[in-house]
Amino acid sequence: MKWNFPYRFREDLSCPLAKRLALLGGVLVLCFGLHALIMLTMTDHPLAAYAVLFRSAFGNRYQISQTLLRTLPILLIGLGMSVCLKAGILNLGGNGCLLAGGLGAVFVGLYLTQLPPALAILLTVVLGMLFGALWSGVAALLRAKLNISEIYVTVMLNYVMLYFATFMLEVVWQDPMKLNWTAMISDNTKWPVLIPGTSIHLGFVLLILLFGVVCYLDRTPLGYEIRCFGLSPQATRFKLKEMDSQRLILFVMLFAGAAAGLAGACQVSGSQYRFSLQINRDFGFTGIVAAKLGGLNPVGIAAASLLLGALSSGATAMQVMTGVPDSIIDVLQGMLLVAAICADRLAMYRLEKTMGRETV
């Protein structure tokens, strides 16, 4: 294309943090702006609606704890997914693994009622993570051994687990008094509340542990190789020292599955004390949005998850007070993901001054 304009865009693969942050910030503003335009169809004061949203997410102690409760599974899954995304693996199985982990936790809660509390709680954590990892492991094996793209396998497995959980709910564990929920888990398996008066439970400690693990992983040789594998699987195939590429794929996917299973166990044993399909509000995909929005960086993901959690928990109040339906948050989420992807891509371009007439 002939450009007489003295600037042009050139691809530049180094993305300094400041530029990415600035682009992300710009894109966020754009998203919220577009979103406000959509809200104009429903209300005259979209900015006021936003104000209500954020105030009811962070207003008082109860509301903050509700926001944090919504943030917990998103952040857990986001951290797990970030490891996968760094390896270039798009693991969409968050929903299925979360339900699997929830099933594991409710199994302990319904049947192993005689165990001492410490052991029972440990068992819920372990089983939750184990079931989530196993469910993710199916897709991981197919990808590692047969090179079947994990994208569709995990999506299909989500649906399989959804119907399996429906089966367990409707046939095996149905609580006759509360429709679509199981019976309440026994007291020895409920997770302790850490700060009395709020709902902050043991899961938050586990979250901090996972956060530390992910940050640490990034600095280990294994983390380095995960990133290299993500940038170019072919180039790294023979050079990996820590793990060969098959085991690497298995590792990242099992890690993400375990994190999602943990999120499921949190929802069941820490927050709802029962199992149902409603413990999962599409956290699998929200976790991916958080991971992308946070730029695959643990601190960024934490911030993004907090934002998404606040949006989710403030939306109901917004609906009550301004009449904007809370499903508009789903629209915002989708927009945020598209915007985050575009921002990542934009960060690879650099504005460059040319010498004037260029005929390239």
Added chain:
Amino acid sequence: MRLILISLLAMTVRMTVPYLCTALGELYAQKSGVLNLGLEGMMTVGAFLAFMVNYHTGSAWLGLLAAVGGCLLAALLYGGLVIWFGVDQPITGIAFNLLILGSSSFFYRLAFGVPATMPLAERTFPLRPIPLLSHIPFLGEILFQQYGLVYLTFLLVGCSAFFFRRTKAGIILIACGENPKAAETRGVRVNRFRLAGVLISAVFSAIAGTYLSTAIFNQYTAGMVAGRGYIAFALVIFGKWNPVHIMAGALLFGFLEALALLMQVTALIPHQFLLMAPYALTILALVVTSFKSRSARPACLGVRYKSSR
């Protein structure tokens, strides 16, 4: 007994259409080199717009038109982002799915609130039995007493096979997916053909979505598409990028879905396992396909092509 078999097979043909139509469209996109993972979203757009327009105007064909228009818009945006801007294709597709699913349920809530009973459109597509053929005793009732869109879809299978093998445009499209550089040296505008592939996949998905919400269900619910877009995507792989094989695969899935619907009445097997079956079968199909050779896969699938003009 005979009646059950006939209704099962007739429903199979009916249920095949969403899978088949979407998979055929995706075939055009993939042969041209673009991984359009936003199929689920495009079917949802199609289903939603078709239902809304049908509900408000009373014309199912206007609904189809609206669905096609909406899907074309979405595909233009997706194609622009993916082909020219060069974002990662799978995750952009997923992002579009999320966005469209959210938007559809939002606008549906906007229009209807939370209704006590599901709003149904008044007029749906009419059944069009073919005059002579539908009187054949067994096959006639199964094959030739269907909706117009069903006949169209199966016709499209043959048209696609012809298109890819015998027309110049089809061969150019294949070239764009196999070796875009070579195509460009012959003067082909590769990226425009790729965009055309994406737009065609959008049109087909729109038809499939319209069919889903108008002919089969006659309403719109939030999770209506239920992963059919992803299954159609896997069908393209399972069918080795060949329209006739895709039709065979789609028939299998249609049969499973019809079986699940019929079994819900009889309660032989818990119906959740039957509902699970299409998804589990997709995974099995992918496993089986991975053992066969992958030579039919377009060589430059999913790779962005930067035009050097």
